[in-house]
Amino acid sequence: MKNGLPQLTDEALWNLYRQGNEAALAVVYERYVKRLYAYGRKFGAEAGLVKDCIQDLFAELLSKPQAVSQTPSVQNYLLKALRRKLLAKSRKSLSGHVFLSADPDEYLFELIPSPEQELIIAQTAQEDCRRVQEAIGKLTKRQQEIIYLKFYHDLDNHSIAEVMSLTYQAVCNLVSKAVKAIRKVLSNPATLLALLHLGYDIA
Template structure:
């Protein structure tokens, strides 16, 4: 009697997936998607973010299938969801910390030299131009056009989670290249 693909154990489906069998991947996706989403939602109560995390996990699973060596797929997927949510929460905390710094600093005083400020601003723009294209576009919309993350996501047809990742990445790049004080000062000045 012939066994249907959907009835195969995970390990067999993984082997087929490693050989490029899209149907085996689809079976695993349907087998685990709801459970992983429910688990993610239990940890982080934002449906859209949880959907993105689970989808990105499955994309990664498919893209890395040829070289993967997962012994217990269910345990691996649950750990991966938990890890990705932890990373998302960390990135949110980093972004919020940067925003708190910006909000808590007053306007530049009269003692700040306009020439120095213009040099810092030019340095910022130079660094922003070096960002990856999508990251630059998201950052410009967020910081220079004052668009919300939801507006940016809708405008660029990407998820809010992806917008948050781009902004976090942009702020890290600026922090590493300009320094925390200078970036805070420049970005604060751009909002005034």
């Protein structure tokens, strides 16, 4: 039964799950499935593949609760686990795309707006939209992913380092370079404000 479970913190739910409470894991799933799906789709993977990876992830969690370690952030744990699964799948060609190469920065990741954000874009000046696209296009895929995690999922640099298996300093450097690259194109404060509302906050 899930009575009372939705009101629990992630940490409390995770502890219950690790004790064998399947309903607690179900609440975690409901709490994060949309966020995981949105993140997974940024890697250029088809909807079905992302859903399969999410289902596989939770099936594995369900099968071995005692073997799963405690975590200071359930969100970070899930994002990292899904990312690992998607990049493992990406070693194979899917729909004409090869997602991963020997270069760790060569994988598909598209910092594209959601339908809701596209509506906002449609209501902004065309020049601002062009500058947004230009700025994002100048970033590496890894920088786009970091910006997405930082400002869409509100992760701090330590959390991003955990999810992406990078050092904290590497994340700081990449964020700094990404912000500088964007500011070269988006010098207008009004445009920066528009990015804030679009989920592209780079302030």
